[in-house]
Amino acid sequence: MKLSKKMIAILCSVVVIVGGVIFVSTRPHSALKDVKMTYSGYNGRGRYDYVDKHSVNDNLFDILSKRYHLSDSAKTTLKENSIAANPDPKNVASNMMDYYQENAATFTDKDQEAIKKIAGDMRMITVKESLSEGSIKNGDKLNIKVSAPRSTKIKNESRTFKVSGLKKSTVLTNDDLKKHLKVSISGDSGNGKVTVSTDKQGEKYGLDQLPIVQQNSDDLDETYSDDQSNGSLKNGDKVQIYDQNEINEVLPEQYTMKDSANYSIKISDLTDVSKLNYDALTDAGVKALTDDDTFNFKDPKLEAAFIHNDGSIDDHSADKYAAILLYKTSYEDEDMIHDKVDRVDTDASVTLSNIKVENGKLIPSNDEDDISLNATDDDLKQFKDNHEDDIKLK
Incomplete structure (x- = not known):
């Protein structure tokens, strides 16, 4: 059958229209085409935002809502509860699904299916902004890049915006x-x-x-x-x-x-207590042992001495400390059965409190309450181990 010129023209028009519809329905959609930026704050510490809060995420949501035929009422509800300022569409998808799961009964079956598809697509889309909020300055270039799989029908693209209008900073x-x-x-x-x-x-x-x-x-x-x-x-x-x-x-x-x-x-110029003269402490310990009425210790010899390094002496305003000294000494033990006196070698410790620093020397208190004697079973090594966290004098 021979077609008339008029019929051929009609058929060509139909092909063009159908082709145009197919092209429009399958071509990638831009999420950046109408995005505009606004800047606020001070130069060097500025912030940026989308004009009228119309972000890339808003555009993505609008495009996918139209593609999957989400109703206007569902679209409005989800926008109010899911579209975040955060540029990551994955967060939007998570917010959307959280809201949907808590309120599923309020959506029609058709909208429920659309929501799942929209969230699925948004999880595959990435939006990157090249600048960090709170640190931008006039003249900076803000690049926004959208990356999406072909299946989402979202266009892979980027746009660059020049920062301006920030107030002068000091x-x-x-x-x-x-x-x-x-x-x-x-x-x-x-x-x-x-x-x-x-x-x-x-x-x-x-x-x-x-x-x-x-x-x-x-x-x-x-x-x-x-x-x-x-x-x-x-x-x-x-x-x-x-x-x-x-x-x-x-x-x-x-x-x-x-x-x-x-x-x-x-830190420098702090007093190094370990290097102060402690002769007065040694003498005070010897006197305390030899004056003891119970044992009347003989010939005490200092073996080790430490300044306590704990809260008991943490009074820096008064420059007061406490020290513990270990002496090798002896005492006389009367043997009544054999009518003799035995000399017993032993270790004894003396604790001195409220020690002051005067002219580079550690000076003990004269108060008897600040002196105490303790018999000890510790040998020299054990005594040193017990005070390894304290300040060593000897």
Whole structure:
């Protein structure tokens, strides 16, 4: 049958229309085409957001909702409860399924199937934003990239936006921060403590919110060096006053850093108790043993001496300490049966409390209540092992 020119024209038109419909229905859809960005905050610490909160996730959800014929009512409900500012569509999919599972009865069977398909597709899509919130500056290039499998019919694409309109910030250097902190070191080596305070200008920079400034002097649990806690610091320890992350947390947004914000100090010039003269302690221990009415110890010889390194002497404001000294000594034991006196060799320890430091010397208290004697079965090695965490004098 011979077709007329009119019929051929009609058939060609039908082919074009059908082909166009097929092309439109199968071509990938853009989730970025109408995205617009807005910027707020201060230069160097700026933030970005989508204009009218219309994000890439909104577009993805709209495209997939249309593809899977989700009803308008279900679409509105899910948008209100699932579309997050987080750029990861996988989070949106999880939020969507959580809401759906808790409220499944409120959706029609058709909508339930559509929701599962939308969530399934969104789990396969990745959206990456090249900049981090809170750190952008004018002139930065924000690149948003969408990656999706072919089956989702979402277009793989990227768009770049230039940051502008951020307010002028005040630029600070690390030295600008350091000069508004007062660092004090107290105590002795092995029991040192760092105290940090700030002034009014430092408070404007948020330095009063730094952990080491806020710490309570009675709470020594915070660790500020590799292996020592504040309150048990020794000469040579390195203490971090703040680092970049801590400054980022406390610095108000109108300020930005020109250089890296890091401040550490090395502990020095603390009194090394182990190097102080302790002759007066030795003498006090000898006197306590020889004056003892019970045993009347003879010829005490000092074998070992330690300054206690625990809470019992942690009174740095008074510079007072406690020491324990071990002596090799003897006493006389009267043998009534054989009418003789035996000399018994033994070890004895003396504990001295409220010791002071004067002119480079450890000076014992004159109060009898600050002196105590203890018989001990420990030999020299055991005694030293028992006090390995204390400060060794001898």
